[in-house]
Amino acid sequence: MADGLIAFPKATISRFPLYFRVLTDYNHQDIALVSSEEMAQKIGVTSSQIRKDFSYFGSLGIRGAGYDVTYLLDMIKEILGMDKKRRLAVIGAGKLGMALAGYSGLKQHGLEVAALFDTDRRKWAQGPGGLTVFPLTELAEQKEKLGMEIAVLTVPAVVAQTVAELAVKSEFKAIWNFAPVRLKVPSNIIVQYEDLVVGILTLSHHLARKFG
Amino acid sequence: MADGLIAFPKATISRFPLYFRVLTDYNHQDIALVSSEEMAQKIGVTSSQIRKDFSYFGSLGIRGAGYDVTYLLDMIKEILGMDKKRRLAVIGAGKLGMALAGYSGLKQHGLEVAALFDTDRRKWAQGPGGLTVFPLTELAEQKEKLGMEIAVLTVPAVVAQTVAELAVKSEFKAIWNFAPVRLKVPSNIIVQYEDLVVGILTLSHHLARKFG
DNA sequence: ATGGGATTGTGAAAATAATCACAAGGGAGA
DNA sequence: TCTCCCTTGTGATTATTTTCACAATCCCAT
Secondary structure (H helix, E strand, O other): OOEEEEOOHHHHHHHHHHHHHHHHHHHHHOOOEEOOOHHHHHOOOHHHHHHHHHOOOOOOOOOOEEEEEHHHHHHHHHHHHOOOEEEEEEEOHHHHHHHHHHHHHHOOOOEEEEEEEEEOHOOEEEHHHHHHEHHHHHOOOHHHHOOOOEEEEOOOHHHHHHHHHHHHOOOEEEEEEEEOOOOOOOOOOOOOOOOOOHHHHHHHHHHHHHOO | OOOOOOOOHHHHHHHHHHHHHHHHHHHEEEEEEEEHHHHHHHHHHHHHHHHHHHHHHOOOOOOOOEEEEHHHHHHHHHHHHOOOOOOEEEEEOHHHHHHHHHOOHHOOEEEEEEEEEEEEEEHHHOOOHHEEEEEEHHHHHHHHHHHHOOEEEEOOOOHHHHHHHHHHHHOEEEEEEOOOOOOOOOOOOEEEEEEHHHHHHHHHHHHHHHHH
């Protein structure tokens, strides 16, 4: 159970960020114990699903009482790799890239945008908050200097593949890709796709079916 | 099969935006026919999954040949409700709200940000591209005037619920929620959650498991 | 026309995920 | 300590999703 090499259901992993968030809330409110049912209400899932999810990682709760907020939070931080800070390189200093760079939600989760990169020389500058936009050619160099591990792709779709290859060559271990393109990269590179259009089109579909 | 009231697998619906995109590509390249296998390669799913997905909507393909790009595209547009243009109200004119307002990917899919709203009077102004930031108090009024249907919530988490209630009162039919909060709204309101942190934390988890 | 090669469409099987239901504890008060 | 109540943890069940495998059938070259 405390193995560390077994694979957990993907669906379970995708819910842990939600658990993290709600537990952080309880922590701020100085609530020490919380039941699966209470969390379930707040997150919008079933309580048995929460218990099942946690059970993959051992017996984290206290029967009859609930879960110790602090303990569970530490556990989830470890599961999500949040015990270690990660630094991000945002490639593409457009509106989305800038928005991400200034997004406080990242820092709250131990993720820090350390620098931005762009090919457009008009964007090269020291931004507000000490954040710098570097020429894309300096990617590898700055990666070492600033200790970045994750490349965030906020570039146009047409150049995404090329930029991804540059990131791989620069020895980034993971890519968070906002470009609506499937990337061809070596299998040891972790790629997470983020596609805003999928969400809104799903909504549009429901809207069309419901109201026409 | 051509019923129109049966429910399709959620997982299927979530892939249609991908199909739409790849087909748009083929269309631009003036490719008339495409096989499920070829699409599969490009999208990163299996060809049988594509065929199964399409089969819920009837026999859209041509055996031995593939799928007619134009025909399939029209079909998908209808399925996704893209045959009708939708107008969005972005509530919260922060960085993310601004980035979304200027995001060309939306317009390409028949979705248009018609106006922004904010409580901060310093943001009230005619923005570039003729886009205006209105006081949030004018939400209901401008909704009617501009014919907006979808409220996009790019506000801080603490006020998300309040703003959602305002949107419901203003008779928005759907909410695209970027705030990391579960909204309590009447069940006839369609809510689509978009949570950027889930993606990056999932990535962080994989990173932690793979490299420590 | 006819046959060969290709690709769809789809039941059936397998894999994955969610839900159920309840025994196993644990806490708290008498 | 004992008892009652509460909530966890988890096998079993059900639902959903993906994959498999191949018959159906359409295109095209001859």
